[in-house]
Amino acid sequence: MSFAWLVLHNVWAKKVRSMLTALAVAVGVLTVVSLGVVTDSIRTTASGVLELAEAEFVVAQEGIGVLDSALTETQLDMVRELPGVDNAVGVLLNTSELGDDYPLLIQIGVRPEDVRPMGVRISAGQEFDADAEDEVMVGIRLAQDLELTPGDSLEIDGEQRTVVGVFNTGSEFGDGAVMFPLVSFQAEQMVPAGLSLFFVQTSGGVAVSEVQQTVEESSPLLTAIRDLVEFGQSDPGFELITAIDQAAMIIAIGIGALVVMNTMLLSLVERYREFGVIRALGWSRRRLVGLVLGEAMVIASVGAGVGVGLGFLTVWILSNLPDLLGVLEPIYEPWIFGRALITAIAVTVLGVMYPALRAARLSPQEAMRRE
C-alpha cells in the first residue's frame, strides 16, 4: 500500500462526499470556462474587424467601441496627410441580419477604388459602381453558405440587391460580410461623409508605433489600434465584459471554496476518530495534511475535468442559440484549460486548507474519544 494508493482509496471509499466536493469544484470551473470562452470568442469575433484589410493598424473614435466608432471623411483626409502614413482607407460599418442563419451580418461601405488597396481580392464578378444604389459584393463564406454567384439577387433590410462580385479577405469575419458602395451606404445610414474606421498602411522604414502615436497626437478624438489587446482596451464595452468575467471568476472560486470547505469540514467531523488513530500511530501533522490535501487534489482533478466538459457543453449550447448563431464562434485557447486548472486548484486549496489544518491540530486522544 503506497501513500498515493491510500489517497485514491480514501477518495473512492467516500464516494458521496468525494462526488459532492468534485461537483462544487466542477461548478466553479464550469462558470470560469464558459465565461472565459464566451468572452474570448466574442472579443475575437468582434476584433475580426481588424483583419478586414491589409493594414498596419486601424484608427477608430477614441473612447467608443470599434463597432460604434463615428469618424468623418475630413478626419480621413487629415490622417492621410500625417507623416509615416502611406495610405488610409475609410469604411463605414453597420450590422444587420439575414434570416435565422445569419443573425449578425456585417455591412461594410467602401469606395470601389479602395477595395483592392485594402488587400481584398475579387474571387468572382467585379467591383460595384461607385454610385450604384442596389449593387453589393458578398464575402466568399457568405456566398458559399447562401450559394450566391454574381448576378443573383439578395434581400437585405427589405431591399433587393444585385450581387455583382464575390470577395475574399482571408478572414472569417470579413468573408461573412457584405460590401456596399460607400456613398449610397452613407445615404442609407443617414450619415453623409460619415465613416467608422480607417485602415492605415504605413510607409516603409517607419516604426508603426511611431505612426500610431502621431495619429493619436494629431487629434484627441482618434485612437490607433494594432492588436487584440489594444482592441479590448479601446472598447469600454469589452473592458466591462472583461471585468465581469474576472469578477465572476473570483465569485465562482469563492463560492466553490466555501462549498468545498463545508463538505470537507463535515467530512472532518466524520473522520475525527480515523485521524486520531493515525496520529496516535505516529503519523506526523505534515503527513496528515498531505493526505487530506492529496485527497482534495484528486477530487479537484475530477472536478476540473467534469467542469471543463460541462463548460464546453454550455458554450456549445450557447453558440447554437438562434440569437447567437454566427456571433459566438467558440474559440478554445490553451489558456482556458490553464484557467480551469487554476480555478480547480484555488477552489480546492482554499476550501480544504482550514479543514486540513484543523485535522492536523486534533489531539489524538481527544479525537479517539469522539464517536
Place this chain on the structure above:
Amino acid sequence: MSDQLADDGAEPVIEAVEVRKTFNHGAVVALDGVTFEVAPQEHVAITGPSGCGKSTLLHLLAALDVPDSGTLRVAGEDVARLERPNEFRRERVGLVFQMHNLLPHLDALGNVGIAMFGTSMGRRERTERAQELLDLVGLDGLGHRRPPELSGGERQRVALARALANRPSVLIADEPTGSLDTGSRRLVLQLLERLRVEEGVTLVVVSHDERVLDAADRVIHLRDGRVVDDEGED
C-alpha cells in the same frame, strides 16, 4: 520480574518518578506523584477504579500527552522532552485500543500497513511485514478482509499486529479484552504472552479484567491518581 531487574541491573524500559498530571488548570488532579519502573520484557498490568488515572497514565506512556511535573522515561526517552513525539509513537511504542480502532475502509493488511508510513520501509517491505504480522497473530489468509468482515477477536488481533508493525520496545494496551467474548479473550491473552516472548516486547496492559491481571507478572493498582499497591515490587 522486578527482582530480576534488580538482580540483572538492566535499565528499566519505563521509569516514572513522581509523575503528576492535572487538567482544567490544576482543578482536576489525574496523576499525583506516580512512581514505578518496568523492566525489559516485563508484563505489567495497571488497574484501578474508573477515574483513577489509568487512561491518563497510558496517554503519557504513549507520548500522547506530557506530564506537568516529575520524570517519565519510556524506551530511554524522556517523554516530556521529545522533539518528535510522533516518531516516538511510531517507532518506540505500540498501541492497542479497547475498541481496536481499525479503519473500516481498509482491509487487515492496510490497517497494519498504515502504521508503517513514515518509516524507511518501502511499499513492498511494508506489505511483507504486514503479512508476516498477520500470520504471527493467526490471521493468515484474512489479509484482504475489512474490519466489518472480521470477528471481534480477529479485529483485536489485527490491532495487535498493527501495534507491532515497527518493532516497538513497549506494547501498551488499553482494555485489550474489554469487548471480547471468553474464547476471544483467552486467544488474545495467549497471543500477548507469545508476542512478549517472540517479539521481545515489554507489555503494559490497562485492564479491569481479572484474567488479564492474573496473566501479568505484576499488577499496579491506582487510586485517585496514586499508586496504592504495586504487587511484585520489593
